[in-house]
Amino acid sequence: xxxxxxxxxxxxxxxxxxxxxxxxxxxxxxxxxxxxxxxxxxxxxxxxxxxxxxxxxxxxxxxxxxxxxxxxxxxxxxxxxxxxxxxxxxxxxxxxxxxxxxxxxxxxxxxxxxxxxxxxxxxxxxxxxxxxxxxxxxxxxxxxxxxxxxxxxxxxxxxxxxxxxxxxxxxxxxxxxxxxxxxxxxxxxxxxxxxxxxxxxxxxxxxxxxxxxxxxxxxxxxxxxxxxxxxxxxxxxxxxxxxxxxxxxxxxxxxxxxxxxxxxxxxxxxxxxxxxxxxxxxxxxxxxxxxxxxxxxxxxxxxxxxxxxxxxxxxxxxxxxxxxxxxxxxxxxxxxxx
Numbered sequence: 001x002x003x004x005x006x007x008x009x010x011x012x013x014x015x016x017x018x019x020x021x022x023x024x025x026x027x028x029x030x031x032x033x034x035x036x037x038x039x040x041x042x043x044x045x046x047x048x049x050x051x052x053x054x055x056x057x058x059x060x061x062x063x064x065x066x067x068x069x070x071x072x073x074x075x076x077x078x079x080x081x082x083x084x085x086x087x088x089x090x091x092x093x094x095x096x097x098x099x100x101x102x103x104x105x106x107x108x109x110x111x112x113x114x115x116x117x118x119x120x121x122x123x124x125x126x127x128x129x130x131x132x133x134x135x136x137x138x139x140x141x142x143x144x145x146x147x148x149x150x151x152x153x154x155x156x157x158x159x160x161x162x163x164x165x166x167x168x169x170x171x172x173x174x175x176x177x178x179x180x181x182x183x184x185x186x187x188x189x190x191x192x193x194x195x196x197x198x199x200x201x202x203x204x205x206x207x208x209x210x211x212x213x214x215x216x217x218x219x220x221x222x223x224x225x226x227x228x229x230x231x232x233x234x235x236x237x238x239x240x241x242x243x244x245x246x247x248x249x250x251x252x253x254x255x256x257x258x259x260x261x262x263x264x265x266x267x268x269x270x271x272x273x274x275x276x277x278x279x280x281x282x283x284x285x286x287x288x289x290x291x292x293x294x295x296x297x298x299x300x301x302x303x304x305x306x307x308x309x310x311x312x313x314x315x316x317x318x319x320x321x322x323x324x325x326x327x328x329x330x331x332x333x334x335x336x337x338x
Contacts, residue, residue: 008036010123010250015040015078019066019112020085021059022052024195025127025187025241029083030059032242044075045086053194067104072111076119083125083245084112087163094201096291099159109167117180124180125249126171128256130188130297131161141232141266143296148186148256148303157293168256175254183249188260188299192238192319193326205235205320208270209327212278217335222283226290229268234298236261237319240312244304253307260299261312273317277324 016033020026021043030043031054042060045052049061064071066086076082087105088098109126116124133146134155156165171182191205198210211223236259244259265273268284275282301311 008246008250011036011038011081011246014038014080014122015042016081016083017042017044017075017079018083018085019044019075019108020087020127021045021061022047022049022055023085024053024192025190025238026083026085027052027054027194028192028238028242029085029245030054030056032246034059042075042079066112067107069111069114072108072115073118076112076115076121079116079119079121081123081125081249082112082116082121083127083249084109085127086112087127096293102160103163106163106167109170113170113174113180113182117174117178121180123183123249124171124174125183125185125245126167127245128164128168128184128186129161130186130258130260130299131157132165132168132186132256133161133297135294138294138297141230141296143232143264143298145262145264145298145300146258147300148258151186151256172254182254183251184254184256185245185248185259186256187236187241188258188297189233189235190238190241191235192241192323195238197327197330204233204267204270205274205323206327208267208274209320209324210331212271212274212280212282213324213328213331214335215282216278216280217331221280222285223271224285224287224290225267225271226287227267227292228286228288229271229284230266231292231294232264232266232296232298234261234264235270235316235319236299236312237314237316237322239319240314244308244310244312247308247310251308257304257307258299258301259304259312260301261314261316262299262301263316264296264298265316270316270320273320274324277321278328 022045
């Protein structure tokens with residue numbers, strides 16, 4: 001199936017809801033929808049609008065906590081297409097230390113599915129995560145790329161992963177029982193500008209960019225790395241994430257599917273790339289007691305290539321340069337150098 005931009009015709013004339021619209025991925029999705037000419041966009045987030053990463057005067061922006069059923073129904077009222085990105089989440093430090101909070105996000109998807117069904121929505125997208133995959137497949141840095149089938153038998157990441165896997169099943173059964181077309185993407189480590197870069201919820205690419213930017217600007221060329229740096233991941237640039245999300249939601253694919261880069265790198269290699277972009281060398285101080293997550297994780301993109309004739313392709317080197325430049329500007333502003 002040739003998924004060209006004409007596949008986005010399903011958005012024309014529709015009222016679109018983006019939950020988590022004040023967040024990193026949600027903000028970029030709203031921006032892309034505007035670029036595609038979507039005229040009716042409702043963006044909902046529980047943060048005050050002044051704290052949103054991106055805000056647009058021509059978008060209906062609302063502050064709701066979607067864990068509450070009444071707010072979910074208010075958000076979905078009159079909506080044709082739902083992109084549910086709302087969740088209480090962050091990087092590994094947050095996920096490992098806030099399992100209950102992560103699991104409470106099940107209320108968001110529960111209420112949003114009910115609200116979308118009752119509003120007569122035509123399509124419902126849910127952002128799942130590679131954290132649904134069984135831990136036994138992720139114990140080696142030289143990991144075999146994760147196939148969609150590897151989510152079962154179930155042994156997901158405790159807390160966050162269980163919530164995502166349970167919500168995936170809810171989407172499946174709302175399609176089977178109520179005829180609500182649902183689309184589920186398992187995101188793999190999304191990164192890029194206009195997102196969390198400090199404060200404890202940031203993920204590895206933003207954290208490394210911040211640490212190296214601070215090292216360069218302060219002259220103290222030392223950074224802390226969680227673990228031994230040999231743990232591996234794949235990192236997907238935000239533009240690929242948004243493209244894959246829109247392509248999937250415009251398709252007839254209703255099974256969970258990986259949306260992630262298959263460019264496997266170690267955290268040490270990630271540091272190599274960022275320090276090269278910054279033009280400095282840093283001394284690495286390894287904290288072996290810090291949260292590290294699984295030992296290795298990569299995306300098998302066989303299925304997305306077969307079903308969508310597309311896969312994420314933006315090289316890590318390219319995306320990290322954009323990300324570092326943005327994070328460096330934020331660091332400059334905090335240090336009074338901007």
